[in-house]
Amino acid sequence: MTFDPETTTFLIAGPVRIHPRVLRAMSMPSVNHRGEFFHGVVREIRELLPVLFGARGHQVILSGSGTAGLEAVYSGLVPTDGRTLVVSNGNFGQRTDALVRRISSHVTTLSAPWGQPLPTDAVLAELARGDVRAVCLVHNETSVGLVNDLASIAPAVRDSGALFLVDGVSAVAGIPLPIEAWGIDAVVAGSQKGLAAPAGLALVHLSDRAVAALQPRAFYLDLARHLKAIEKNDTPWTPAVPLFLALREALLLLREEGLDQRLARTHALAEATRAAVDALGLELFPERRWASDTVTAIRNPAGMGDAEIRKVLERDYNVLVQGGQEALVGKIFRIGHMGIASWPDLLAVFAGLERILAKAGRLPAPGASLRALVERMP
Numbered sequence: 001m002t003f004d005p006e007t008t009t010f011l012i013a014g015p016v017r018i019h020p021r022v023l024r025a026m027s028m029p030s031v032n033h034r035g036e037f038f039h040g041v042v043r044e045i046r047e048l049l050p051v052l053f054g055a056r057g058h059q060v061i062l063s064g065s066g067t068a069g070l071e072a073v074y075s076g077l078v079p080t081d082g083r084t085l086v087v088s089n090g091n092f093g094q095r096t097d098a099l100v101r102r103i104s105s106h107v108t109t110l111s112a113p114w115g116q117p118l119p120t121d122a123v124l125a126e127l128a129r130g131d132v133r134a135v136c137l138v139h140n141e142t143s144v145g146l147v148n149d150l151a152s153i154a155p156a157v158r159d160s161g162a163l164f165l166v167d168g169v170s171a172v173a174g175i176p177l178p179i180e181a182w183g184i185d186a187v188v189a190g191s192q193k194g195l196a197a198p199a200g201l202a203l204v205h206l207s208d209r210a211v212a213a214l215q216p217r218a219f220y221l222d223l224a225r226h227l228k229a230i231e232k233n234d235t236p237w238t239p240a241v242p243l244f245l246a247l248r249e250a251l252l253l254l255r256e257e258g259l260d261q262r263l264a265r266t267h268a269l270a271e272a273t274r275a276a277v278d279a280l281g282l283e284l285f286p287e288r289r290w291a292s293d294t295v296t297a298i299r300n301p302a303g304m305g306d307a308e309i310r311k312v313l314e315r316d317y318n319v320l321v322q323g324g325q326e327a328l329v330g331k332i333f334r335i336g337h338m339g340i341a342s343w344p345d346l347l348a349v350f351a352g353l354e355r356i357l358a359k360a361g362r363l364p365a366p367g368a369s370l371r372a373l374v375e376r377m378p
Helices: 020-025 036-053 066-077 089-101 119-130 154-160 209-213 223-230 242-259 259-280 311-317 343-359 366-377
Strands: 058-062 083-087 108-110 134-139 161-166 186-190 201-206 295-299 332-336
Touching: 020 242, 020 332, 036 058, 036 186, 036 201, 036 223, 036 242, 058 209, 058 223, 066 089, 066 161, 066 186, 066 201, 066 223, 083 089, 083 119, 089 108, 089 134, 108 119, 119 134, 119 154, 154 161, 161 209, 201 223, 201 242, 209 223, 242 259, 259 343, 259 366, 311 343, 332 343
Parallel strands: 083 108, 083 134, 134 161, 161 186
Antiparallel strands: 058 201, 186 201, 295 332
């Protein structure tokens, strides 16, 4: 079978498959981004963003990837005259550390090995010192298929008075993220993850005190300017108009499904994926209780790497999953199941995996992973 991007079973860790309605929304001819029509689009998006974040507040759209949203948040809110605590246990935690260190020289980084949970006790000890003014970390670390336990540190962050700045790029609309209950001051979402819109937009939620603390240290990514513009249903700079049109449609789809329903469906797909992995005799990369609901990271069987698993899925079965990053290249593969991923998608992935393992003489029980999926289907 020849790989075909238009018909592939597409389950990487983001970007994700896009609904035809969202694709069609981008096909509109050029419009004046300073005109009444586009201002109406921005107004609709403003009204829909609380559906995405599950909270009301100050919310903006940036033409740029999730990393642009993170740089906007950190450049605007990381203090230069106080200590910032960064917590890292994966590739995107390391990115947070690199971004924050561009802004401040007063940074303490607490690191855990990739795939290991947050060093909660160490975080609490640093907060107890009383001089931390911002805490920056990733909620869902897609590089290792792990969700970080923000609930365990949220009360201490709140009591310390530090700003709580969260990379929610692959968490929002995929994993429960109670922004208000956890006292989070800034959350960045990526359009191409749980929302299932095209890549290229960052969506930022800010608390009242985050808005009050913003510093004008960026130009294009100055969140204060974006907030001022969006109050008038506008953008400070030329926006990615087709992506805004797609964003509106993806938000409408989310509202039709309901945030709670999307979170529940994503969780069900994740649980079924983990059961299917067990049935194949394979091993999750992170500890099971911290396994992510948006992406499952699986250790490659001994002696089998990308060439024997991922590349065969793509070449022979038109199925696309993702490999590891940095030191994990060739050691793990990752199945994304967020956004509009479906049960037929998972069936296609595990049917291909069963065939690959069978040919290698490594399949413990033919059909077991497919039964595990079918038994969990609604």
